[in-house]
Amino acid sequence: MKQEDFMLRCFEIALLGIGHTSPNPMVGACLVYENRIIGEGYHEKHGGPHAEVNAINSVLEEDRHLIPQSTLYVSLEPCCVYGRTPPCTNLILANKIPKVVVSTLDLSPEVAGNGIKILREHGVDVTTGILEDMGKVIAASRHAIVTLDRPYIILKYAQSANGKIGHPDKQVWFTNSISKILVHKWRSESDGILVGANTVAIDNPALTTREYFGKSPIRVILDKKGNLPSESEVFNDAASTIHVVSNGKTTKTTPKNGKTINMDDNAPGFLDQLMSRLVEEKIGLLLVEGGAKTIQRFLTADLWDEARIFTTEVILPDGIDAPKMEKAPEKTFQILKDKLEYYFNR
Numbered sequence: 001m002k003q004e005d006f007m008l009r010c011f012e013i014a015l016l017g018i019g020h021t022s023p024n025p026m027v028g029a030c031l032v033y034e035n036r037i038i039g040e041g042y043h044e045k046h047g048g049p050h051a052e053v054n055a056i057n058s059v060l061e062e063d064r065h066l067i068p069q070s071t072l073y074v075s076l077e078p079c080c081v082y083g084r085t086p087p088c089t090n091l092i093l094a095n096k097i098p099k100v101v102v103s104t105l106d107l108s109p110e111v112a113g114n115g116i117k118i119l120r121e122h123g124v125d126v127t128t129g130i131l132e133d134m135g136k137v138i139a140a141s142r143h144a145i146v147t148l149d150r151p152y153i154i155l156k157y158a159q160s161a162n163g164k165i166g167h168p169d170k171q172v173w174f175t176n177s178i179s180k181i182l183v184h185k186w187r188s189e190s191d192g193i194l195v196g197a198n199t200v201a202i203d204n205p206a207l208t209t210r211e212y213f214g215k216s217p218i219r220v221i222l223d224k225k226g227n228l229p230s231e232s233e234v235f236n237d238a239a240s241t242i243h244v245v246s247n248g249k250t251t252k253t254t255p256k257n258g259k260t261i262n263m264d265d266n267a268p269g270f271l272d273q274l275m276s277r278l279v280e281e282k283i284g285l286l287l288v289e290g291g292a293k294t295i296q297r298f299l300t301a302d303l304w305d306e307a308r309i310f311t312t313e314v315i316l317p318d319g320i321d322a323p324k325m326e327k328a329p330e331k332t333f334q335i336l337k338d339k340l341e342y343y344f345n346r
Contacts, residue, residue, distance in 0.1 A: 004131055013041070014042050014051065018189045020044065021284075023282050025043070026138055027075050027076045028043075031067065038060070041056075041058050050085055053088065068096040068098065075102075075103045075135050075138050076103065077105045077116055078092060078100070080118050081110045089118045093119070101126075102116065102128045144305065149276050150275035151192065151286040152286070153304045153306075155306070155308070155309075157289065157291075158311075160314045164322060165291065165320050165321070165322035166320050167316065168320055170202065179335050180211055182335065184209050184210060184211035187207075187216065190217040191282065191283040191285050191286065192285070193217040193286070193288075194219075196221075196290065197221070197224065205234065207289070220283075221241060221243050222294060224265040225246070225249055236257075237257040241257060242255075242259060242278075243258065243259070243261070246262070249262075271297060271301050292321065299325075302345070309325070309329075311341070327343060329342055
């Protein structure tokens with residue numbers, strides 16, 4: 001097998017941690033002896049052992065003597081600082097692992113190449129840049145946090161065939177049941193899900209994960225006037241909620257599970273400040289689901305990383321115009337009669 005094959009396995013197992021590691025990154029690691037994986041592991045949850053620790057600990061007793069003769073493959077540069085766990089560079093050196101293969105650097109200021117530097121200074125043969133573009137995708141939410149002080153932001157909406165996102169005073173359903181399952185899968189992978197007050201008032205969504213297994217994200221509700229009724233589904237105890245009310249506004253609505261925070265919605269840089277606050281709430285991947293005005297605010301502020309847009313066969317003559325993307329999609333999929341397009345803001 002090639003180095004790329006072992007790195008692909010690292011990516012595969014790293015993704016098992018999606019939705020559970022923020023603000024830490026998803027990371028996968030494999031320990032290989034003579035073309036055989038003798039240990040593998042991934043970062044399972046924030047505050048838990050890192051991928052390298054789990055990979056080394058997974059090695060069977062009869063294979064442990066092979067560790068000093070093996071190569072460690074890891075999707076992200078090993079950490080070199082003390083946090084909730086000791087540095088992985090110390091672990092690698094203590095186990096006398098002679099060679100380490102890394103996909104991409106950790107952009108955290110305290111790491112940022114220092115982990116690789118330490119290993120090399122102690123005689124470890126380190127190779128970097130293996131499937132680097134894919135490695136950056138796996139680490140994207142972490143990189144957004146440490147370089148931009150915000151979550152990795154995914155915009156998601158569905159539109160009619162004639163470019164409408166909804167009706168101004170009633171709920172309209174566009175997509176098919178398979179697309180709905182996919183959206184709930186995305187929710188299970190996200191740390192937070194954000195909508196504006198109009199979406200809550202018109203659709204009364206629960207914003208929980210129901211059509212797919214896994215956790216529900218933290219619900220972030222932009223309620224500038226503080227007028228949403230307490231019986232709205234987003235304020236129930238099925239998931240945690242952050243209720244964002246503009247400074248100076250009073251509200252009697254308090255989430256049963258969560259908190260209300262006051263921020264000036266009209267202040268310059270409001271969205272930037274809110275995103276920084278969401279990082280403090282350990283939201284590393286944010287799914288913005290609507291409505292049209294809220295999504296357009298993120299587009300206008302150039303505050304997004306991906307957009308996932310469904311276009312259906314439904315015709316809605318009298319409706320709200322959907323936001324317009326100013327670029328061509330990079331990926332397109334057909335889900336029964338729904339078209340799903342992926343856009344990336346590189």
